[in-house]
Amino acid sequence: MRISEMYAPTLREVPAEAEVISHKLMLRAGFIRKAAGGMYTYLPLALRVLKKIEQIVREEMDKAGAQELLMPIVQPAEIWQESGRWSVYGDEMFRLKDRHNREFCLGPTHEELVTTLIRADVRSYRQLPLNVYQIQNKYRDERRPRFGLMRGREFIMKDSYSFDRDEAGLDVAYNKMYDAYTNIFSRCGLNFRPVEADSGAIGGSGSHEFMAIADSGEAEIVYCEKCQYAANVEKAELFPLEAAAEEMQALKEVETPNCKTIEAVCEFLHLPVVKSVKAVAFKSEKGLILCFVRGDHEVNEIKVANACGVPEVEMAPEEMLTAAQTVGGFMGPVGMDTTKTIVLIDNTVMKMHNVCCGANKVGVHYVNANPERDFKATIVADIRLMQEGDPCPHCGAPVKVARGIEVGQVFKLFTKYSSALKATYLDEAGKEQPMVMGCYGIGVSRTMAAAIEQYNDKDGIIWPVSIAPYAVIVVPVQMKDAVSVAKAEEVYQQLCQAGIETVIDDRDERPGVKFKDADLIGYPLRVVVGPKGLAEGKLEVKARKTGSVEMVDLDSQYIDKIKSLLAAL
Numbered sequence: 268m269r270i271s272e273m274y275a276p277t278l279r280e281v282p283a284e285a286e287v288i289s290h291k292l293m294l295r296a297g298f299i300r301k302a303a304g305g306m307y308t309y310l311p312l313a314l315r316v317l318k319k320i321e322q323i324v325r326e327e328m329d330k331a332g333a334q335e336l337l338m339p340i341v342q343p344a345e346i347w348q349e350s351g352r353w354s355v356y357g358d359e360m361f362r363l364k365d366r367h368n369r370e371f372c373l374g375p376t377h378e379e380l381v382t383t384l385i386r387a388d389v390r391s392y393r394q395l396p397l398n399v400y401q402i403q404n405k406y407r408d409e410r411r412p413r414f415g416l417m418r419g420r421e422f423i424m425k426d427s428y429s430f431d432r433d434e435a436g437l438d439v440a441y442n443k444m445y446d447a448y449t450n451i452f453s454r455c456g457l458n459f460r461p462v463e464a465d466s467g468a469i470g471g472s473g474s475h476e477f478m479a480i481a482d483s484g485e486a487e488i489v490y491c492e493k494c495q496y497a498a499n500v501e502k503a504e505l506f507p508l509e510a511a512a513e514e515m516q517a518l519k520e521v522e523t524p525n526c527k528t529i530e531a532v533c534e535f536l537h538l539p540v541v542k543s544v545k546a547v548a549f550k551s552e553k554g555l556i557l558c559f560v561r562g563d564h565e566v567n568e569i570k571v572a573n574a575c576g577v578p579e580v581e582m583a584p585e586e587m588l589t590a591a592q593t594v595g596g597f598m599g600p601v602g603m604d605t606t607k608t609i610v611l612i613d614n615t616v617m618k619m620h621n622v623c624c625g626a627n628k629v630g631v632h633y634v635n636a637n638p639e640r641d642f643k644a645t646i647v648a649d650i651r652l653m654q655e656g657d658p659c660p661h662c663g664a665p666v667k668v669a670r671g672i673e674v675g676q677v678f679k680l681f682t683k684y685s686s687a688l689k690a691t692y693l694d695e696a697g698k699e700q701p702m703v704m705g706c707y708g709i710g711v712s713r714t715m716a717a718a719i720e721q722y723n724d725k726d727g728i729i730w731p732v733s734i735a736p737y738a739v740i741v742v743p744v745q746m747k748d749a750v751s752v753a754k755a756e757e758v759y760q761q762l763c764q765a766g767i768e769t770v771i772d773d774r775d776e777r778p779g780v781k782f783k784d785a786d787l788i789g790y791p792l793r794v795v796v797g798p799k800g801l802a803e804g805k806l807e808v809k810a811r812k813t814g815s816v817e818m819v820d821l822d823s824q825y826i827d828k829i830k831s832l833l834a835a836l
C-alpha cells in the first residue's frame with residue numbers, strides 16, 4: 268500500500284470529546300471516525316487490525332473444537348419474552364418494529380437465539396457436546412457511551428455457546444475456552460490476567476474475566492505475582508488478619524471533640540489507625556446494617572449484601588441511626604442491640620485487641636475496646652475490600668492492585684437458558700434432560716482499544732506485531748533523489764513479495780512529517796532509505812517499540828534480517 272493513496276486521515280489536534288488515550292489516538296491516527304454517539308466507522312487501518320484479531324480468535328476457537336456460524340443481528344421479541352429478559356433488559360436494548368408491527372431488537376447478546384436454534388435441532392445425547400461461535404456486531408444502548416471503542420453502543424464481539432449433557436461436560440468446555448482465551452490474548456500481545464469474577468446480570472455462576480491491565484480500565488483487580496491468583500477486588504476473598512497477642516485493658520470512654528473521621532480520632536488520641544475500628548451504616552430491606560472494619564480498611568458493599576442475604580444496600584440516612592440510638596461519626600459496636608440492628612463485624616476486627624471505636628454519643632469514643640469481650644455481632648464475616656499488600660489467599664505473598672479492561676469473559680450458565688427455553692435432549696435412558704450451557708465472549712473492537720491503552724507513548728501507537736495494520740513502513744527521505752526513491756520502491760516491492768505487510772510513504776513530504784505519521788500510526792518497523800545510508804550500502808531500520816536503530820546491509824540477506832527484527836519485537 269502506498270501512503271499517497273491510503274485513506275488514513277491523520278489529525279494534528281486531539282479531538283476534545285476523546286477522554287482516553289486509545290480513543291484520542293485512533294481518531295488522530297486515522298483509524299476511526301464517529302458516526303453517532305458510541306458508533307464508529309472503522310477506517311482501513313482499523314479494519315486491518317480488527318481482521319487480525321478476528322483471525323487469531325478464529326484459529327484458536329477452531330482449534331478448541333468450536334464451529335463458526337452467523338446468527339442474525341435482528342432478533343424477534345418472542346424468544347426474549349420466553350426467557351423473561353425482554354423486560355429485564357430495559358432501555359439498554361435497541362428495539363424496533365417491522366411493517367407488521369411485530370417487535371424485534373438489535374441483539375445485545377445471543378443466548379436466546381442460539382438456545383432456540385439448538386433446541387430445534389438437537390434431540391439426542393449423541394449430538395452433544397456442541398460449541399458454536401460467531402463474530403458479529405452487538406448493540407447496547409448505553410446511557411452514556413464513552414471512551415471510544417471501550418464503551419460503544421455498537422461493537423464487535425466474538426460470542427460462543429457450549430451445549431453439554433452434564434456439568435462434567437461443561438467443565439471440559441469451559442476449560443477449553445479458558446485455554447483458548449489465554450492463547451488468543453497472548454497472541455494479540457496483551458498484558459492480561461484471567462480473574463475470578465462475579466457473574467453479574469447475565470446469570471449463572473462460575474466465571475472468569477480476562478482483564479487487560481491498563482490505568483484507564485473500569486474494573487479494579489488484585490493479583491499475585493508469585494502465584495496465578497487474580498480476582499476482581501469486589502470478589503477477592505480475605506482471611507482474617509491475625510493481631511499480636513495483648514493483655515486486655517479496661518474499656519474507657521474518651522472525649523473526641525470535632526473528630527469526624529477515624530483518621531482524625533486516631534490523630535487526636537495519638538493512636539495508629541490499625542488500632543481503630545470504623546463504622547459504615549447501610550440501609551437494606553432487612554433494616555439498618557452497621558458494618559465495622561479496621562480503621563484502614565474499606566467496606567465491600569457486595570460482601571455486605573451477601574453476608575446479610577439482601578439484594579443490595581445503600582447508605583443509611585441519619586434518622587435510621589438516631590432510631591438505633593447512635594450517631595454518624597461516632598458509631599460503635601459496644602452495647603448495640605443486635606436484635607434490632609444487624610451488627611456486621613469484619614472477621615479481622617474480631618482478632619484485634621485494645622482498639623478505639625465510636626461510643627454512639629457525639630464527641631465520644633471508646634479506647635481499649637476488646638472485640639471478643641466487648642463487641643456483640645449479629646454476623647461476623649469477611650466484608651472488606653482487598654487492598655494492595657494484603658496477603659494472597661492462595662500463597663500469602665502481598666497482592667498488587669491494578670485497573671483492568673475486560674476484554675473477554677467465560678461463563679458457566681448451567682441450565683439457566685435451557686430450562687427457561689426448554690432446550691432438552693434425550694439421555695441414554697431416553698429421559699429428557701436440560702442441556703448444560705456455557706457462554707464465552709470476546710470484545711474484538713475493545714481488544715484493539717485495549718492494545719492501544721497498553722502500548723502507546725507521546726508520539727502515538729506502538730502496535731504489537733501480531734495485530735499491527737502493517738508490519739513495516741518504508742520511508743524514502745529524499746523525494747528529489749531519484750536513485751534513493753527507486754531503491755525505496757525496490758525494497759518495498761521485495762518486502763511485499765516476501766510476505767511482509769509493508770507500506771511505502773511515497774508522499775512528497777518532509778522526512779519529519781513522514782516520521783511523525785509513522786510513529787503516530789505505530790508501524791512496528793520503519794525502514795529509512797536515503798542517499799546517506801545507500802552510499803554505505805545500508806538501510807536504517809528503527810523499531811517503534813524500543814526506539815533502537817540498526818543499520819542493515821542492503822545485501823541478499825536483508826529481508827531475513829528484517830524478518831528476524833520483527834520476530835524479536
Ligand SMILES: [Zn+2]
Nearest residue numbers: 491494659662
Ligand atoms: Zn499468590
